[in-house]
Amino acid sequence: xxxxxxxxxxxxxxxxxxxxxxxxxxxxxxxxxxxxxxxxxxxxxxxxxxxxxxxxxxxxxxxxxxxxxxxxxxxxxxxxxxxxxxxxxxxxxxxxxxxxxxxxxxxxxxxxxxxxxxxxxxxxxxxxxxxxxxxxxxxxxxxxxxxxxxxxxxxxxxxxxxxxxxxxxxxxxxxxxxxxxxxxxxxxxxxxxxxxxxxxxxxxxxxxxxxxxxxxxxxxxxxxxxxxxxxxxxxxxxxxxxxxxxxxxxxxxxxxxxxxxxxxxxxxxxxxxxxxxxxxxxxxxxxxxxxxxxxxxxxxxxx
Amino acid sequence: xxxxxxxxxxxxxxxxxxxxxxxxxxxxxxxxxxxxxxxxxxxxxxxxxxxxxxxxxxxxxxxxxxxxxxxxxxxxxxxxxxxxxxxxxxxxxxxxxxxxxxxxxxxxxxxxxxxxxxxxxxxxxxxxxxxxxxxxxxxxxxxxxxxxxxxxxxxxxxxxxxxxxxxxxxxxxxxxxxxxxxxxxxxxxxxxxxxxxxxxxxxxxxxxxxxxxxxxxxxxxxxxxxxxxxxxxxxxxxxxxxxxxxxxxxxxxxxxxxxxxxxxxxxxxxxxxxxxxxxxxxxxxxxxxxxxxxxxxxxxxxxxxxxxxxxxxxxxxxxxxxxxxxxxxxxxxxxxxxxxxxxxxxxxxxxxxxxxxxxxx
Numbered sequence: 001x002x003x004x005x006x007x008x009x010x011x012x013x014x015x016x017x018x019x020x021x022x023x024x025x026x027x028x029x030x031x032x033x034x035x036x037x038x039x040x041x042x043x044x045x046x047x048x049x050x051x052x053x054x055x056x057x058x059x060x061x062x063x064x065x066x067x068x069x070x071x072x073x074x075x076x077x078x079x080x081x082x083x084x085x086x087x088x089x090x091x092x093x094x095x096x097x098x099x100x101x102x103x104x105x106x107x108x109x110x111x112x113x114x115x116x117x118x119x120x121x122x123x124x125x126x127x128x129x130x131x132x133x134x135x136x137x138x139x140x141x142x143x144x145x146x147x148x149x150x151x152x153x154x155x156x157x158x159x160x161x162x163x164x165x166x167x168x169x170x171x172x173x174x175x176x177x178x179x180x181x182x183x184x185x186x187x188x189x190x191x192x193x194x195x196x197x198x199x200x201x202x203x204x205x206x207x208x209x210x211x212x213x214x215x216x217x218x219x220x221x222x223x224x225x226x227x228x229x230x231x232x233x234x235x236x237x238x239x240x241x242x243x244x245x246x247x248x249x250x251x252x253x254x255x256x257x258x259x260x261x262x263x264x265x266x267x268x269x270x271x272x273x274x275x276x277x278x279x280x281x282x283x284x285x286x287x288x289x290x291x292x293x294x295x296x297x298x299x300x301x302x303x
Numbered sequence: 304x305x306x307x308x309x310x311x312x313x314x315x316x317x318x319x320x321x322x323x324x325x326x327x328x329x330x331x332x333x334x335x336x337x338x339x340x341x342x343x344x345x346x347x348x349x350x351x352x353x354x355x356x357x358x359x360x361x362x363x364x365x366x367x368x369x370x371x372x373x374x375x376x377x378x379x380x381x382x383x384x385x386x387x388x389x390x391x392x393x394x395x396x397x398x399x400x401x402x403x404x405x406x407x408x409x410x411x412x413x414x415x416x417x418x419x420x421x422x423x424x425x426x427x428x429x430x431x432x433x434x435x436x437x438x439x440x441x442x443x444x445x446x447x448x449x450x451x452x453x454x455x456x457x458x459x460x461x462x463x464x465x466x467x468x469x470x471x472x473x474x475x476x477x478x479x480x481x482x483x484x485x486x487x488x489x490x491x492x493x494x495x496x497x498x499x500x501x502x503x504x505x506x507x508x509x510x511x512x513x514x515x516x517x518x519x520x521x522x523x524x525x526x527x528x529x530x531x532x533x534x535x536x537x538x539x540x541x542x543x544x545x546x547x548x549x550x551x552x553x554x555x556x557x558x559x560x561x562x563x564x565x566x567x568x569x570x571x572x573x574x575x576x577x578x579x580x581x582x583x584x585x586x587x588x589x590x591x592x593x594x595x596x597x598x599x600x601x602x603x604x605x606x607x608x609x610x611x612x613x614x615x616x617x618x619x620x621x622x623x624x625x626x627x628x629x630x631x632x633x634x635x636x637x638x639x640x641x642x643x644x645x646x647x648x649x650x651x652x653x654x655x656x657x658x659x660x661x662x663x664x
Contacts, residue, residue, distance in 0.1 A: 192388065192390065194386045194387075194388060194390035195390050195391075195392060195393075197355075197357050197377075197384075197386070197390065198384070198386060198390040198391075198392075198451075199392075199403075200356075200357070200376070200377045200378060201355060201356075201357075201377045201378065201382065201383065201384050201404075202378070202403050202404035202407060202451075202455075203378040203404055203407045203408055204378070204407055205407075208407055212403075213392065216394040217393065217394055219394075
């Protein structure tokens with residue numbers, strides 16, 4: 001066995017590594033190179049060094065705006081989603097019968113579980129169409145029809161630059177919550193039942209149970225959720241593309257880097273410049289993931 | 304410090320016919336160490352959890368110190384429980400584990416510190432106070448679980464098979480520690496186990512359960528000497544009592560032609576259960592006699608040499624079937640395998656049970 005070990009291992013590794021190199025690593029490398037050219041799609045591009053990056057960081061308002069939006073998304077999306085999902089997961093799993101000792105969810109929790117997960121199965125394009133109808137700025141919009149009936153001024157959810165981004169964040173949260181409810185539920189069901197029982201005998205109320213027992217024991221899962229949502233916050237392209245007015249508008253108030261890449265590449269045919277943005281996004285995302293894993297690292301808890 | 308009363312307390316799990324605990328009637332005195340024992344599924348753990356408030360009570364009442372706690376939540380009952388898997392909080396240190404309940408009760412820091420240190424001293428846990436549970440051995444975790452219960456200074460201790468995750472040697476050691484700790488603290492304790500040796504050695508009184516029904520409550524000695532029915536007789540004691548249902552003849556019980564003499568009253572009482580009677584005798588209540596003295600001929604299959612004495616396992620033909628017997632002998636009479644020995648139960652140490660109702664005669 002010792003003898004033929006390496007051919008054996010290499011035999012298994014060869015196929016996946018080849019596929020990974022050809023379809024993942026090579027395009028990345030290509031994009032990195034493209035970012036250093038002024039390729040416009042037709043004639044072969046000229047090597048321009050770091051000119052694209054220089055322009056990107058000093059002379060591109062849209063890019064900086066997009067970066068700002070990612071900052072907001074990065075804070076709001078994980079925070080809001082995790083808080084809502086944690087609350088719902090707690091209610092679904094242990095929020096119900098703590099009074100009589102059997103840890104069950106609130107009444108009808110099985111039904112809610114399905115309902116919460118439903119948005120997750122919808123394609124983003126459908127979400128875009130759906131929420132365009134919901135957010136429509138006049139009395140025919142689902143929300144505004146209620147508001148106007150109540151005698152108030154309709155709200156321009158997507159056309160008001162100040163609230164357009166938040167309207168989009170709301171959709172993102174609404175869609176993401178279901179998945180994280182499931183994730184946290186799985187985490188909670190990993191916590192042994194007798195720990196809850198011991199806490200109950202120790203006199204824990206629902207609140208102290210949540211903050212002193214459930215939450216610390218869910219730390220690993222929370223960390224994973226935070227990284228996932230943070231990475232999602234660097235994307236958000238599809239929903240902006242389908243839902244926002246003017247694809248990132250009004251007046252760039254909802255644009256994201258993905259949107260700017262798309263615009264530069266496929267509308268302006270500035271492939272070299274778009275690649276430079278892509279490279280910047282790549283480093284942003286990877287820095288975030290590394291940082292958040294480092295910061296939130298704690299002694300992992302063994303149950 | 305408190306008394307505990309189960310007043311016809313029942314638990315029926317939804318969707319089942321037979322109650323898991325059926326009208327349990329049990330009075331536990333202040334400071335008593337009561338052991339609930341029985342085979343798995345007999346309802347002993349359910350009974351304990353009913354007292355803890357972790358299980359609904361579907362009928363009857365549960366009283367702690369005369370106060371009806373039947374429908375009170377666990378935290379309002381002033382009880383502490385030691386779980387089989389200890390249920391320590393994995394993210395807290397030993398100190399925090401023990402202090403948790405007191406913290407929730409808003410006890411002052413100084414008082415918490417005093418009580419935790421005191422309990423840690425009692426359980427030899429001082430040097431581990433800052434450790435997390437995963438850095439402790441099984442025995443240490445067990446002691447932390449005990450400590451968590453002790454610092455509460457509760458009215459009642461509940462213990463749900465607290466020794467079953469320890470290795471045999473540690474179990475014996477911890478057994479005596481728990482018993483002496485309970486004696487020192489004097490707190491009413493209800494202890495659940497499936498191990499009859501634990502029950503015999505630890506309990507002031509032992510309650511034997513089967514299929515949700517209480518069979519007998521008494522001191523370990525009384526349970527051993529006068530079991531109330533066939534189940535209790537067979538459950539308590541190791542190796543188990545020899546229990547055989549044989550024909551009733553004039554003058555006694557018929558063991559394959561060898562008649563075990565019974566009194567007239569005994570025979571009359573046995574007759575109410577038909578023409579059979581269940582006879583029991585403990586392995587140590589036997590004598591090995593010469594073939595001519597009319598003992599039960601037993602073919603030896605296995606001899607367990609325990610050093611001071613030996614358990615002899617064998618079988619005898621009774622009424623066409625092969626029946627297994629266990630006999631305890633001293634070293635001088637150690638038989639060999641395959642040999643036939645003649646065994647006579649001591650007449651005054653025989654237990655008789657009605658063959659139909661299985662009750663003691």
